Amino acid sequence: MHGRFITLEGGEGCGKSTQLKLLAEYLRSKGVEVVQTKEPGGTPEGQILRELLVTGDKDKLDAVSECLLYYADRRNHLVKVVWPALNEGKWVISDRYADSTEAYQYYGYDKRVELEVLQGLYRTVAGDFKPDLTLILDIEPEIGMGRSFAKAQTMAVKELRFESRQMDFHRNLRRGFLEIAKREPERCAVVDADADVQTVHERIVKIVEERLGI
Secondary structure (H helix, E strand, O other), X not given: OOOOEEEEEEOOOOOHHHHHHHXXXXXXXXOOOEEEEEOOOOOHHHHHHHHHHHOOOOOOOOHHHHHHHXXXXXXXXXXXXXXXXXXXXXXXXXXXXXXXXXXHHHHHOOOOOOHHXXXXXXXXXXXOOOOOEEEEEEOOHHHHHHHHHHHHHHHOOOOOOOOOOOHHHHHHHHHHHHHHHHHOOOOEXXXXXXXXXXXXXXXXXXXXXXXXXX
């Protein structure tokens, strides 16, 4: 039996990491074998790329350089983690996947990577493979950024390369994620993430049950 691939997407501070853990716990309670992972950084090699991509000066890489690094990480992640787990019948839940690359590199940046370039890279790396379900956690950028900086202060988080960008960048990200969801409604579901953790979790569980029949 082939597994299922679920991705969680959204802007900074939307709560993806917390909701991924809760969803994994819920699925395990239903007898599902779950692999929790992330992009970038879902493999040992990816951890090296993650350090380069999400820390340091916001302008140290241009959009094209970032894009190529993300796709190098993605290919390695698919080959070493995602596809083997799915072939074993496991469910894989990833904190970010290709929609983030499109949202950040196309919608976010002024000097962006064009969609046809991103789509061509995706076909080279993943072929026609896509997630079974993408949960886009939607929240006002001002609220999300407030959460991100509060977390950074309490947990000594250093992965703030994208948080340091202007608010217009984060508004563009939100618009990008919502446009992706509108373009692919059969794959994507938008989740209102401006609520307490349990409420958002319940919204996610309802969608997973309805879409994937768990």
